[in-house]
Amino acid sequence: MPVGTQGSVKAIEHRELLAEDARIILGNTYHLYLRPGTEIIQKAGGLHRFIGWNGHLLTDSGGYQVFSLSDLRGISEEGVQFRSHLDGSLHQFTPERVIDFQRTYGSDIMMVLDECPPYPCDEEYAAKSNALTVRWARRSKEQEAKTERLYEHEQALFGIVQGSVYPAIREESARMLSALEFAGYAIGGLSVGEPADLMYRMIELTTEILPTEKPRYLMGVGTPENILEAVERGVDMFDCVLPTRNARNAVIFTSQGRLNMRNAKHATDFSPMDPACHCYACRSFTRAYVRHLFKAGEILALQLATMHNISYYLTLMRSAREAILSGTFPAWKQSVLGTIAVDESAE
């Protein structure tokens, strides 16, 4: 899922996302709640209408941004209090309010409010935090049952497995949430600084427990490598700012590895950013031109690099699905990891 934090996937048009077969994008409840605010989205007739997006929308619960971005004032049984990073105003998110917001948005997939502990965090805190997250998940489920959808389409609610890097807590979390029978399950609190191996282990033991017939969504991950390893461990869905943020920093993902489009070596390279890619940017423009646009500070550089990286990621996911269906995933994955290993982006 390309990330459209504030109701726009940065530097790319909706029709271009659809052309790359992006069927769902993510919006951030924290950002949208603060700006433009729930009232304006309600007046517009929901988030799809407000932003003019005809595909699906997943909104997160805002929890992650409250913990990472806002000035956090306190966590209680009731919810979280925080000050806006925009104007310092004081706000409270509770599991119930967060469901209400997402009812107003009309998100196709709603997420429960959770606490995302930092890494590292000690086992005692992780256990206490997870217990709270599970109690909040139950209240979210109850609020979902108590409230009606406001628009024509169905809304699914996903629970979020936490537990930091502690196997027993992760397993407990996965079991408790499975019992609550969510429409899908997210794995949260990973890719927050822990070693990749530890992340993969946590994914593995979580997906072992989660019901196989429901989607599993690894939140905020990640690099192509991370995604392939997680897919192999049974994860179905991902979101990450990496393709779009990297693009704006001139770093592109290609079939020839990770390239930095500012590098001097591209100055007279009149081949496409990625010869294997069929996006408009790769069909129409050369590395030399894209490099020039980055060096000259042109907005078009951000547009073309973003379009390409989105295309790369969505093609990667489509290819992974095809490889799974044809029973060739392990070999396919190895071949992709070979191309991914080339990284000149830090040169």
Add this chain to the structure above:
Amino acid sequence: MPVGTQGSVKAIEHRELLAEDARIILGNTYHLYLRPGTEIIQKAGGLHRFIGWNGHLLTDSGGYQVFSLSDLRGISEEGVQFRSHLDGSLHQFTPERVIDFQRTYGSDIMMVLDECPPYPCDEEYAAKSNALTVRWARRSKEQEAKTERLYEHEQALFGIVQGSVYPAIREESARMLSALEFAGYAIGGLSVGEPADLMYRMIELTTEILPTEKPRYLMGVGTPENILEAVERGVDMFDCVLPTRNARNAVIFTSQGRLNMRNAKHATDFSPMDPACHCYACRSFTRAYVRHLFKAGEILALQLATMHNISYYLTLMRSAREAILSGTFPAWKQSVLGTIAVDESAE
């Protein structure tokens, strides 16, 4: 002509320009000479190829930027010496070199090097400056004759009428240049701070003299009002950064006047930016959404506003052509001036 200073019309894709029926865009010789440099453009096979643009290209002579942007070191009979605004490096432009650059670019329309005097400037300086501009124009014509095009397509060379706001000098300039038989004629040195009435008078007396069968191009102008007045006085071509620069500052041109998309009044306005416009931005998105994008600092705001303003300007020009052909220009112009008069952009 939308302005693509550094080889990109800011914040809009080439295919979107073509979709709005932009058949020619402008590139700036000064900028392109400094970055990426003539050598890279030559290696790419010309400017069309370097930037991947299949429409026509006009390049200016670089004169205007040398006088307005660089650290000017001196004007001599030979040419101009200046230091780059990018790195302070020392460069010289002569009429001959500027033709050579544009041969390398392969510009469909090349412009002669001219001196663009500031406003105000005294009559003596204006006369001396114009005499130099005319001598440079003659040398440009000779250099054009001495050199060959490097690519398949024809290259036209335009002269530039100067003379500040002095009727006699303007007329002298127009007469001398007409005698040199350029493929087209630009009117330069206007819209540099003089009152609009004075500009219109200068245009009028210049177009009276210039041959009617050749295109007349008013450089760097302007607002929709300016353009309509100049069209009425016989001008055929324009370039201006106004539609694109204004767009990036949230100011849009519409059939309902000039709007500032940051204004609070648009917060819950779910109508299109311009109900009369058929561009993708107006077909797909509301003022409320575009305002949100501007307030949130989203790049998509710049993309949508730019696309719309380009569409507005090109529709304006198309409508002017149709009105002229159907003999209804004066009435049509009055009706457009009525809508243009509304300006809430400074509110």
